[in-house]
Amino acid sequence: MIQVDGLSKIYRVAEKQPGFAGTLRHFLRRRTRDVVAVQDVSFQIEPGEMVGFLGANGAGKTTTLKMLCGLIHPSSGRVQVGGFSPQRRQAEFLRRITLVMGQKQQLLWDLPPMDSLRVNAAVYGIPDGVARRRISELADLLELGEELTRPVRKLSLGQRMKAELLAALLHEPEVLFLDEPTLGLDVNAQARVRKFLAEYNRRTGATVLLTSHYMADITALCPRVLLIHQGRLFHDGPLEALAEQLAPEREVRLELESPVAPDALEGLGRLEQLEGCDVRLLVPRDQLTAVVAQLLDRFPVRDLDVTDPPIEELIGGLFRQGRV
Amino acid sequence: MRIFGLNRRIIRVLLGSQYAHMLEYRAEIALWALSGVLPFIMLSIWSGSDARSGLGLDGVALDRYFLSAYLVRQFSVVWVVYAFEEDALLGRLSPYLLQPLHPLWRYVAAHLGEQLTRLPFAALIAVVFFAVQPQAFWLPSLGGFLLAWLATWMAFAIAFLFQSLIATLCFWSEKASALERLQFIPFVFLSGLLAPLTAFPPAVRAWAQWTPFPYLIDFPARVLAGQPVDLIAGFGAQLAWIAVLLPLVLLLWRAGVRRYSAMGA
Ligand SMILES: Nc1ncnc2c1ncn2[C@@H]1O[C@H](COP(=O)(O)OP(=O)(O)O)[C@@H](O)[C@H]1O
Numbered sequence A: 001m002i003q004v005d006g007l008s009k010i011y012r013v014a015e016k017q018p019g020f021a022g023t024l025r026h027f028l029r030r031r032t033r034d035v036v037a038v039q040d041v042s043f044q045i046e047p048g049e050m051v052g053f054l055g056a057n058g059a060g061k062t063t064t065l066k067m068l069c070g071l072i073h074p075s076s077g078r079v080q081v082g083g084f085s086p087q088r089r090q091a092e093f094l095r096r097i098t099l100v101m102g103q104k105q106q107l108l109w110d111l112p113p114m115d116s117l118r119v120n121a122a123v124y125g126i127p128d129g130v131a132r133r134r135i136s137e138l139a140d141l142l143e144l145g146e147e148l149t150r151p152v153r154k155l156s157l158g159q160r161m162k163a164e165l166l167a168a169l170l171h172e173p174e175v176l177f178l179d180e181p182t183l184g185l186d187v188n189a190q191a192r193v194r195k196f197l198a199e200y201n202r203r204t205g206a207t208v209l210l211t212s213h214y215m216a217d218i219t220a221l222c223p224r225v226l227l228i229h230q231g232r233l234f235h236d237g238p239l240e241a242l243a244e245q246l247a248p249e250r251e252v253r254l255e256l257e258s259p260v261a262p263d264a265l266e267g268l269g270r271l272e273q274l275e276g277c278d279v280r281l282l283v284p285r286d287q288l289t290a291v292v293a294q295l296l297d298r299f300p301v302r303d304l305d306v307t308d309p310p311i312e313e314l315i316g317g318l319f320r321q322g323r324v
Numbered sequence B: 001m002r003i004f005g006l007n008r009r010i011i012r013v014l015l016g017s018q019y020a021h022m023l024e025y026r027a028e029i030a031l032w033a034l035s036g037v038l039p040f041i042m043l044s045i046w047s048g049s050d051a052r053s054g055l056g057l058d059g060v061a062l063d064r065y066f067l068s069a070y071l072v073r074q075f076s077v078v079w080v081v082y083a084f085e086e087d088a089l090l091g092r093l094s095p096y097l098l099q100p101l102h103p104l105w106r107y108v109a110a111h112l113g114e115q116l117t118r119l120p121f122a123a124l125i126a127v128v129f130f131a132v133q134p135q136a137f138w139l140p141s142l143g144g145f146l147l148a149w150l151a152t153w154m155a156f157a158i159a160f161l162f163q164s165l166i167a168t169l170c171f172w173s174e175k176a177s178a179l180e181r182l183q184f185i186p187f188v189f190l191s192g193l194l195a196p197l198t199a200f201p202p203a204v205r206a207w208a209q210w211t212p213f214p215y216l217i218d219f220p221a222r223v224l225a226g227q228p229v230d231l232i233a234g235f236g237a238q239l240a241w242i243a244v245l246l247p248l249v250l251l252l253w254r255a256g257v258r259r260y261s262a263m264g265a
């Protein structure tokens, strides 16, 4: 469904000193600098796949998605989506895809989402009856009700995002490009959007490529992960393999009834922090259950929490360790 | 059939939603309609001045000309460059570029929706005008009214295309909207907003004929006021300007979007 070969994007940015003199100098002798945003990226995605696109800020995720949907032109390389060349932006192609950007919106701010939905139905040539049925189905899945008839500006961020999703999916695209669709949402709203995307993929068999800051989005949705760093692709495969590679250890936080000595924790993972009753341990994944059982057995535990470090930290750690 | 993505259903739905959208701004639009009273100020200045005789219009005809100029202006005001600039800035342009409809149609619909919102306020101004100047009251014939309507819409089309041309330059420079302010000066003088074009020396008038400005206010206003005008020449010039501007706008738009896509949307 998606075929990417040797894709690169180099942005040419104007270099301009601040102030009037800088502007003048820039006007006389234009200086530019090249920013390599995406470099020689290749992958292939089959119909119906849900793929997570991971990477730190500035890694090149958004740039890649924009090239895949035809919004920006590659500097080199080849892209094919559903047999189309995205950058030509043929109407036939546009009808099959959608791009949702968490930060940017298409709904008219002062009108209820329903008005924008009606416009989209007309623009995509969806018959009225079909559009009504789809709107009510999608609204059910998204748990949207009377919000659709309230002005967008009066909706919460989460409600707005769900309405944006509805608007972006009304034409039943075969390929979804989602850029940070859960950015800034509270945990509940994130979970709801996630559940919705999984259900949408199951029902329609759509192909989904999703970027996110939140590891939870990717773990919940994407069996396959692409990890991009400084414009280069360096992992393409199951999430588990990546998680193990990135975070061979998990973090265990303990709150004890009474303080313990450091040597009491010997053999129970790597001790990161010990402050009175608060303990932080890093435990290899394969020993996690055994260690937790021992901890509960040996110490008066008030609270225990096992977490995955945030993705940014994991990836940062990976590069610090020089494993790339 | 679709013209740049447009068909009848889209026109209906787009106009409906944009009308609803503009109704949300009716207070602002009412203020704009009120603030467009420049022609009336000019009328009072001309009426009290000895230079009036040089205008080629007598008292009542002058009243009618300036009311007509006001009305034509109300239905040919264009602000596409500002809307476009804002959309480009807020990133709304990107989703629009990914829909099978030429984004300029949205702006056309927004303008028409705004005109519809303006209608009652402009009508109110006309009623007040006639209450103050009852001797100036006139009703154009149906034919005259329809011709004036057509001329006003063509004026709107020219102004819209002209400003869209400036808007497409936003793809190259963030300062493009400054050009809009620049062209406002010749517009005010040569369009007929300050005085009917007959008030200008023949040399200026002859020269102005070759700009789009007289066809934006002066020509439609004369048609509406029922003054003798060369309809063929007026409509001919309007059509010619549309024929020149339309392909130019489409061409520059396409080049601009290509540049936008290269720069990084
Ligand atoms: N329009 C642009 N012009 C110049 N540089 C850009 C532009 N968009 C993104 N970049 C740069 O390209 C790199 C990749 O950005 P992006 O694709 O937005 O990363 P991500 O989405 O992974 O955070 C960054 O260094 C960013 O600063």
Ligand SMILES: [Mg+2]
Pocket (backbone or CB within 6 Å): A058, A061, A062, A063, A179
């Ligand atoms: Mg991004």
